[in-house]
Amino acid sequence: MNKQIRRMAVGLGLVAWPALGWGQSPPPSLPGKIGVINIQAAIAGTGEGKKAFAELEKRYAPRRQELQQLQQEINALTDQLQKQATTLSDDEQRRLNRELQEKQTRFKRMQEDAQADFQADNGDVVNRIGQKMVRLMDEYAQQNGYAVIIEGNPQVPIIYYVAPQIDLTEEVVKRYDAANPVTADAPATSPPSTTAPAAAAKSWTPASKPADKSKP
Numbered sequence: 462m463n464k465q466i467r468r469m470a471v472g473l474g475l476v477a478w479p480a481l482g483w484g485q486s487p488p489p490s491l492p493g494k495i496g497v498i499n500i501q502a503a504i505a506g507t508g509e510g511k512k513a514f515a516e517l518e519k520r521y522a523p524r525r526q527e528l529q530q531l532q533q534e535i536n537a538l539t540d541q542l543q544k545q546a547t548t549l550s551d552d553e554q555r556r557l558n559r560e561l562q563e564k565q566t567r568f569k570r571m572q573e574d575a576q577a578d579f580q581a582d583n584g585d586v587v588n589r590i591g592q593k594m595v596r597l598m599d600e601y602a603q604q605n606g607y608a609v610i611i612e613g614n615p616q617v618p619i620i621y622y623v624a625p626q627i628d629l630t631e632e633v634v635k636r637y638d639a640a641n642p643v644t645a646d647a648p649a650t651s652p653p654s655t656t657a658p659a660a661a662a663k664s665w666t667p668a669s670k671p672a673d674k675s676k677p
Contacts (some may be wrong), residue, residue, distance in 0.1 A: 498611040513586040524575045
């Protein structure tokens with residue numbers, strides 16, 4: 462969702478963080494629990510969500526009814542053309558076909574407009590509630606010793622919260638540099654080794670910073 466919770470998709474293996482401890486157990490003081498949440502169900506289950514989505518349904522009911530009426534007219538014309546194909550004059554068939562095409566075009570345009578408007582309004586609701594929910598998740602995780610909170614849908618591996626204590630970025634960089642030292646006689650024409658990592662760092666938003674999070 463554009464303008465929704467900023468989400469970082471990860472492979473399922475990445476959430477097994479204790480296995481990445483380079484053979485060392487994490488200090489007992491570090492948070493160690495992993496939480497799971499179905500964010501869509503959570504948003505829809507709140508009182509605010511139920512009220513907002515009910516209002517959306519009510520607001521779009523007239524447009525839905527108009528589309529249903531138009532669909533019935535299209536079905537009636539289609540049925541008439543099929544059943545009376547041998548009895549209708551050529552002029553009448555052309556007139557009915559022209560009317561059918563006009564209604565089909567209008568139906569498609571109205572349906573696309575209604576769908577786009579509904580998705581935008583629905584996204585606003587999800588964005589508004591989701592932002593507040595993510596902040597609450599951050600507070601809850603820190604207060605209750607959670608290291609990670611992830612999306613419960615197995616098809617969408619998303620991290621909503623990561624405790625800063627388990628961020629291995631600096632440690633991995635240190636160990637990589639130790640294992641792969643840059644020699645002093647490296648060609649002067651080689652591009653700076655920090656260029657790509659610097660660009661990549663700007664494109665990644667650490668999930669451990671609640672202030673940087675916007676909604677799903």
